[in-house]
Amino acid sequence: MWVAAFGTATALMNMFFYLAIDTLPLGKGVTIEFIGPITVAALRTRSLRNTGALVLAAIGVVVLGGVELGNEPLGLVYILAASVMWAGYIVMGSRVALGDRGVAGLGIGLLIGGILITPFAAHDAGTAFSSVRIMLGCALVGLLSNAIGYGIDQTTLRRIPIRRFSVMLALLPVCAAVFGFFFLSQTPTLIDLCGMALVLVGVAVQEREEIDRHQEVLETT
Numbered sequence: 001m002w003v004a005a006f007g008t009a010t011a012l013m014n015m016f017f018y019l020a021i022d023t024l025p026l027g028k029g030v031t032i033e034f035i036g037p038i039t040v041a042a043l044r045t046r047s048l049r050n051t052g053a054l055v056l057a058a059i060g061v062v063v064l065g066g067v068e069l070g071n072e073p074l075g076l077v078y079i080l081a082a083s084v085m086w087a088g089y090i091v092m093g094s095r096v097a098l099g100d101r102g103v104a105g106l107g108i109g110l111l112i113g114g115i116l117i118t119p120f121a122a123h124d125a126g127t128a129f130s131s132v133r134i135m136l137g138c139a140l141v142g143l144l145s146n147a148i149g150y151g152i153d154q155t156t157l158r159r160i161p162i163r164r165f166s167v168m169l170a171l172l173p174v175c176a177a178v179f180g181f182f183f184l185s186q187t188p189t190l191i192d193l194c195g196m197a198l199v200l201v202g203v204a205v206q207e208r209e210e211i212d213r214h215q216e217v218l219e220t221t
Helices: 002-020 026-033 035-043 048-064 073-097 103-129 132-157 162-168 171-184 190-220
Strands: none
Touching (some): 002 073, 002 103, 026 073, 026 171, 035 048, 035 073, 035 162, 048 162, 073 103, 073 162, 103 132, 171 190
8 A cells, every 4th residue: 555655656746847847947846846845854843953954944945946936837836746746755655665575665666656657658658669869868767766766765764764854855956956057057046055055054954963862872872
């Protein structure tokens, strides 16, 4: 059950995300999508320092994601839908990661998700199959963004709490903005850079608490 739900959330998250960045800049699209992980982290935050880290990351995301509602309304709808699916991906992905299936749970989930969205992708599939170059590109994207990326996520979710994992995902909008600059000529503004700095500080504050907690445990043992 959890594997099927995880695969469904993962597939829909990807589908809505790619539909969204067809009209939205990559960095800002990923930033808005981060509303999902921020919500998951907020619901699981307990300490004052974690709250501060979450607030800093959230403010940075809001600053970095300054997209006006009127410019790309459909793209915004898609990215918000992807955000909801991202939250589901984290919560259900943790269940799958902590199960006894290992990487098999990830493989089965992705297979179920792939079958689910096949009807939506069938219309454009002919174009991909007609070009070896596009097919190789699709395979590379699948390998890097799904097989390897989600495999790393599953390994990480076995070792750290969902809250910490969710806040650390705040680094993704920063990475997306950097890649958008180097490969898509999407130059960040000064405000965007300030948003990135807030995100990085928020993640650093949270990681500092984790280090302090481990030191306290070691000192008491």
